[in-house]
Amino acid sequence: MPNLKEIRTRIVSVNSTMQITSAMKMVSAAKLKRAQDAITRMRPYAQKLNEILSNLSGSLDASEGVYSQQREVRNVLIVAITSNRGLCGGFNNNVLKEVRNLVRTTYSGSNVKVLSLGKKAFDLYKKSPLHTAEGFGDNPYTIFDQLTFQNASGIAAELMKQYADGKWDKVILVYNRFKNAAVQVLQTETFLPVVPPAGVQASRVDYIYEPDKEQILNELIPRSLKIQVFKALLDSLAAEHGARMTAMHKATDNAGELVKELKLTYNKARQAAITGEILEIVAGAEALKG
Amino acid sequence: MVVEIITPESTLFEGKATYVYLPGSDGGLGILNNHAPLISSLKKGVVRVKDEGGKEHRFEVNGGTAEVLRNKVIILAE
Numbered sequence: 001m002p003n004l005k006e007i008r009t010r011i012v013s014v015n016s017t018m019q020i021t022s023a024m025k026m027v028s029a030a031k032l033k034r035a036q037d038a039i040t041r042m043r044p045y046a047q048k049l050n051e052i053l054s055n056l057s058g059s060l061d062a063s064e065g066v067y068s069q070q071r072e073v074r075n076v077l078i079v080a081i082t083s084n085r086g087l088c089g090g091f092n093n094n095v096l097k098e099v100r101n102l103v104r105t106t107y108s109g110s111n112v113k114v115l116s117l118g119k120k121a122f123d124l125y126k127k128s129p130l131h132t133a134e135g136f137g138d139n140p141y142t143i144f145d146q147l148t149f150q151n152a153s154g155i156a157a158e159l160m161k162q163y164a165d166g167k168w169d170k171v172i173l174v175y176n177r178f179k180n181a182a183v184q185v186l187q188t189e190t191f192l193p194v195v196p197p198a199g200v201q202a203s204r205v206d207y208i209y210e211p212d213k214e215q216i217l218n219e220l221i222p223r224s225l226k227i228q229v230f231k232a233l234l235d236s237l238a239a240e241h242g243a244r245m246t247a248m249h250k251a252t253d254n255a256g257e258l259v260k261e262l263k264l265t266y267n268k269a270r271q272a273a274i275t276g277e278i279l280e281i282v283a284g285a286e287a288l289k290g
Numbered sequence: 291m292v293v294e295i296i297t298p299e300s301t302l303f304e305g306k307a308t309y310v311y312l313p314g315s316d317g318g319l320g321i322l323n324n325h326a327p328l329i330s331s332l333k334k335g336v337v338r339v340k341d342e343g344g345k346e347h348r349f350e351v352n353g354g355t356a357e358v359l360r361n362k363v364i365i366l367a368e
Contacts, residue, residue: 038299045296048364052329052357149298149368205359210330211316219331220355223368230298 004273007266011259018255024087025248028241032181035238038147039178042234046227053224055207056217066164067221068194076107077132077168079159079191080125081175081236082118084144088244091176092120094186098174102188103130110169117143117155117233135162147237152230159229160222163192175232176239182246184239191228194221291323291361293339295349297368302349303339310363311338312356319356321363328358337365 080099082092099121103112113132116122122141125131135158143151159171171192176184209216293310295303310321313335321328332354339347351367 041300042298044294044301045298045366048296048357049355049366052355052366056329205327207357207359208326208328210314210319210328215315216329216331216355219353223355223366227298 004266004269007262007269011262011266014255014258014262018252018259021248021251021255025245025252028245028248032238032241032245035234035241036178039231039234039238042227042231046231049220049224049227053217053220055205056213056220065194065218065221067160067192067225070193071166071169073107073169074110075168075170076110076112077115077159077162077171078102078107078112079115079117079171079173080121081173081232082116082120083236083240084119085240085244086120087247088240089247091184091240091243092118094184095174095176096121096124098186098188102172102174116141118236119144143233144237147233149226149230152233153226156226156229157222159191160225168192173229173232175236176243178235178238178242181242184243187232187235189232191225194225291321291325291363293363293365295337295339295365295367297366302367303347305341307339307341307363308344309338309340311336312365313337313351314356321358324361325358325363327360328356330356332356332365332367337367 078099080095082095086092099114103114112130114121114125114128114130115132115136116125119141136155143155162168163171170190172188173191174186174188177187179185291307291310293303293305293307294301308323312319312321312330313332315331315333318335319328319330332351334352335350337349337351339349341347349367351365354365354367356363356365
C-alpha cells in the first residue's frame with residue numbers, strides 16, 4: 001500500500017506542473033496571434049512584389065543575373081531555422097533531422113556547411129565541423145529576439161553576397177512552415193540560385209519603366225530574396241508558437257489525467273487505512289467484552 | 291486615385307489622393323489622376339501624398355518600388 005503522504009506530495013507536484021504548462025499554453029496562444037498578424041501584414045507586400053517581378057521577368061530573360069546562374073554544386077550552405085527555446089514538441093528536431101539527412105544523402109558528395117538561425121540549431125552545430133557563421137556577426141543567434149525586416153534582410157544580404165562571391169553554389173533554407181496552429185510543415189527550399197517563376201503570364205499592360213527594366217529587375221530580385229528569408233523566419237516563429245501551444249495543451253491534459261489517477265489511488269489508500277483502523281477498534285472492543 | 295504604401299511589416303497609408311510625389315531614382319515624379327501605367331524604382335527620400343481634403347502626408351522611404359496602374363498607386367517601401 002503506497003504511503004498517503006507520498007501520494008499527496010505527488011499530487012501537489014503534478015498540479016503545479018499543470019499550472020506551468022497551461023500558463024505556457026496561454027502565452028504561446030497570445031504570441032501565436034502576434035506572429036500570425038505579422039505574416040498577414042507582410043502578405044500584401046510579398047504578393048505585389050511577386051506580381052511586378054513576374055510582370056518584368058516575363059519580358060526579360062531573368063536567368064542571367066548574379067543570383068540565378070546555375071553552377072556546379074560543390075559548396076552547399078544549409079540554413080537551419082529553429083527556435084530559441086525548447087518545449088515545443090518535435091519542432092526543432094524535425095528541422096535538425098532534415099538537415100542531417102540532407103548532409104548525409106542528397107549532398108554527401110559536396111562540401112556542406114550549416115548556418116544556424118535560432119539557439120537550438122546553434123547549440124547542436126557550434127562544435128561541429130559543419131558550423132559556419134562567418135560574416136553574419138551576432139545576427140544569427142539573436143535574430144529571434146527581435147524579428148524585424150531589417151534584421152532578416154541583413155542575413156539575406158550576407159547570404160546573397162557570399163553566393164555572388166562564389167563561396168556557395170547553392171543555399172538551402174530548412175524551416176517549419178506555419179500551416180495552422182496545430183500543423184507545421186517541414187519546408188526545404190532552394191534560396192539561391194533563384195528559380196525563375198514558371199508559367200507566369202505577363203500582363204499586357206504597357207508600362208513606362210523608370211529608369212529601365214533591367215535596373216528595376218536588378219533591384220527587385222534582391223528585395224524578393226530578402227522577403228523570402230523574412231517570410232521563412234516569420235513562418236518559423238508562428239510555427240514554433242503553434243507547436244508549443246499544441247505540446248503544452250497535451251502536457252496539461254496528461255497532467256490532468258495523472259492527477260485523477262493519483263487522487264483515486266489516494267482515496268483508495270485512505271479508505272483502506274480507515275477500514276484497517278475500524279477493524280482494529282472493533283477487534284479491541286470484542287477482546288474487552290470477551 | 292487610390293494610394294497604398296506598403297512595407298514588409300505594415301501598411302503605412304491606404305486611401306484616396308489627388309496627388310502623389312515619388313522620389314524616383316532618376317529624379318522626382320509627380321503623379322496625378324489618370325497617369326499612364328508606370329513602374330519605377332525609388333531612392334531614399336520622402337513620398338508626399340495629398341489627400342482629397344488637400345492635406346499632405348509625408349512618408350520617409352529608404353528606397354523601394356512604385357507601380358501606377360489604372361488610377362491605383364502602389365508603393366512598396368522599405
